[in-house]
Every structure is written in structure tokens, then in C-alpha cells.
Amino acid sequence: MTDPLAIAKALIQRTGAARSRDLVRAGVARAQLSRLVAAGNLQRLSRGVYMLPGLASAEGQEGLQVVAERTASPRLCLLSALRQHGLTTQTPFEVWIAIGNKDRAPRIDWPPLRVVRMSEKTLEAGLEPVQVGRRHVHTTCVAKTVADCFKYRNLVGMDVAIEALRDALREGATTVDELWRYARLCRVARLMRPYLEALA
Structure with a gap:
């Protein structure tokens, strides 16, 4: 089974931010997204938009x-x-x-x-x-x-x-x-x- 965190990291590092539909299309289930946010591995910026923790604040964007x-x-x-x-x-x-x-x-x-x-x-x-x-x-x-x-x-x-x-x-x-x-x-x-x- 592919690691959902690895998929999310690869996508977000390439694009800067990712919408939930893009993450789901890449192979991360919606339930896994919630778990990744709860564990502090992803940061939910807005409904359906995710970034890696620390990445956003470092760039101020x-x-x-x-x-x-x-x-x-x-x-x-x-x-x-x-x-x-x-x-x-x-x-x-x-x-x-x-x-x-x-x-x-x-x-x-x-x-x-x-x-x-x-x-x-x-x-x-x-x-x-x-x-x-x-x-x-x-x-x-x-x-x-x-x-x-x-x-x-x-x-x-x-x-x-x-x-x-x-x-x-x-x-x-x-x-x-x-x-x-x-x-x-x-x-x-x-x-x-x-x-x-x-x-x-």
C-alpha cells in the first residue's frame, strides 16, 4: 500500500499547495487527509486546500x-x-x-x-x-x-x-x-x- 503522507508531500512540494480533489486523485483517501491533519502532518489552510506544516509560514504566502x-x-x-x-x-x-x-x-x-x-x-x-x-x-x-x-x-x-x-x-x-x-x-x-x- 502506498504511503498517503508520501503522496501528499510529493504533490504539495511540487505545487506549493494542493486541493483535496487533487490529493484524492493522486491516491490519498479523504479519511486519510483528516488523519494526516489531526496528526500534524498536513496543514489545512481553508476548506479543501492543504499545505505542509511550516512551509507556508516560511514563505508568507x-x-x-x-x-x-x-x-x-x-x-x-x-x-x-x-x-x-x-x-x-x-x-x-x-x-x-x-x-x-x-x-x-x-x-x-x-x-x-x-x-x-x-x-x-x-x-x-x-x-x-x-x-x-x-x-x-x-x-x-x-x-x-x-x-x-x-x-x-x-x-x-x-x-x-x-x-x-x-x-x-x-x-x-x-x-x-x-x-x-x-x-x-x-x-x-x-x-x-x-x-x-x-x-x-
Whole structure:
């Protein structure tokens, strides 16, 4: 009989996280999954999503792994996008994702999601692929993320928006032209102008 722990370890080490259906397909029975979690050999991050103990916390990617596994085409935005780009020292306890104005918000039990609704035009603009485990998710590019921070300043705080703009320019993570482009798209050009002119 094949060892269920060995099967689970091999799959999770290859993919970063595994859904229960993938583990069952690989040969681990659902009852064995429960026993592996109870024994501390597996960590259940969310309903149907498993990792090896210690692996997730070492990388700080637990929440993103679950979102990548449990939601269709997630788009990271605002604080989660800033974190991906290394433009904030904060580690948001929520995963920030953007959805369309008429889309249904995903329902998962963990991690906490902060869902931001955007128009179709701004939702699809400035997306870059990011590898999370074996999945690809999208995150807003640096310039779009900064413009979004100004647009959604009531959610993230004006201080966060200004800090993101300053750090993006100081580190050469984007250009002034790109920032203007997304500022106009997000209709915050007038708001961003004095900060851009002072920092550029």
C-alpha cells in the first residue's frame, strides 16, 4: 500500500499547495487527509486546500496560495499588489482582490478577502502575471497600483498612496509617463498632479 503522507508531500512540494480533489486523485483517501491533519502532518489552510506544516509560514504566502487555488482568475490589487511589488513594509492580513462591478464576490472561509469593485475598463488594465505555487494569478502593475491607491484612498489611506508613489519613483519601479497614463485612466490625475510634480 502506498504511503498517503508520501503522496501528499510529493504533490504539495511540487505545487506549493494542493486541493483535496487533487490529493484524492493522486491516491490519498479523504479519511486519510483528516488523519494526516489531526496528526500534524498536513496543514489545512481553508476548506479543501492543504499545505505542509511550516512551509507556508516560511514563505508568507499562505493566503495567496488559498486565493489562487479557490478563486477563478484572481486579480491582486491595492495593498496586496503593493506587497507583491515590494512597495510596502506592511503585511496586510487580508488579500485584496479586484472584481467587476457586476461580478459575484468569491466566498472562502480563509484568508479574509477585501474585495474592490472596478469598472471593466480599469479592471483589465495594467495586469501582470504572478506565479503563486502552481497557479498564475494577476496583479496590477506598479503604475496602476499607485493610481488605484489614490483612487481608493478612502480604503487604504492617503498616506499609503503617497508613500507608494514616492517609493515607486525612488526605486525606479515605474516611470512618470506610466503613472500619468494610469492616473488619467483612473480619473485621479488632478489629485496626483501636485505629488507627481513634487516627486518627479
